[in-house]
Amino acid sequence: MIALLLRDLRLALRAGGGFGLGLAFFLLVAVLVPLGVGPEPATLAKIAPGILWVGALLACLLSLDRIFALDHEDGSLDLLATAPIPLEGVVAVKACAHWIVTGLPLTLVSPLLGLLMNLPxxxxxxxxxxxxxxxxxxxxxxxxxxxxxVGLKRGGLLLSLLVLPLYVPTLVFGAEAVRRGALGMDVATPFLLLGGITAGVAALLPFASAAAVRINLR
Known part of the structure; x- marks a missing residue:
């Protein structure tokens, strides 16, 4: 499993799997929004939590089509599907690699972009x-x-249409947690709901993803 994770990380970085692209997009959002809505500190402070979360969400979306694409093109996905490692584990490793390459850098750089948005x-x-x-x-x-x-030609637009509605609860509770914290309000409820969503999808969706991969490989 660790070898598979390291392999996916190398492939993602070598193929431009979202590290630089996601960070650049996140930076552009944080730079362009103040230019569009105006430099008023009060306005930026009010919209900063939602804008930063939307930017992070869209930056993660940019590299989703690469998660299985390279393996499907060179036939590695067929081998992984028949390997001794359960396909559910393979899917979980790929999700983990995607988070390390995209979600983790976005998280670490977010305070710097919060400065541009005048986040309290x-x-x-x-x-x-x-x-x-x-x-x-x-x-x-x-x-x-x-x-x-996976395997669909020009499936990037369809992927976005499928995923974006599923992202909405995470976006809502994530932005609400930051907004409440910036206003000095209680943040326990949105954080618990956000953690529940993450725990739920981490427990259930690898099985659904593995089933979808098996169907598409038939």
Whole structure:
């Protein structure tokens, strides 16, 4: 499993699997939004939690179509499906690799982009915590969408349409946790719901993703 994870990380970085692309997109969102809505600190502070979460979500979305694409093109996916490792484990490893390459860097760089959005100081630790808890759910859900569209030509648009509605609860509770924290309100409820979503999709969706891969490989 560790060897498979390291292999996927090498392939993702070698093929431009989202590390630089996701960070660049996240930076562009944080730079362009203040130019579009105006430099008023109060306005930026109000919209910062939602904008930063939307930027992170869309940055994760950019590289989803690569999760299974390279393995499907060179035939490795067929070998992985018949390997001694359960396909559910393979799917979980690929979701983990996607999070390490995309979600983790976005989480680490988010405080710097919070400065551009004039995020209140109280919101920085909560932004980090919410992204650390919520971005794994984005990767797992995205892996499920990628499994549904594996092998389809020009499946990127269909993948986005499938995944975006599933991302909405994570986005809502993640942004709400940061917003409440920035205002000094209680954040327990959105954090618990965000953690519940992540735990639920991590427990269930690898099985659904593996089933989708098996169907698409027949």
């Amino acid at each position: 100081a109280e919101g920085y630790p909560l932004l980090l915590a919410s992204l650390a808890i919520g971005t794994p759910a984005l990767s797992v859900i995205g892996t499920f969408g990628a499994a549904l569209t």
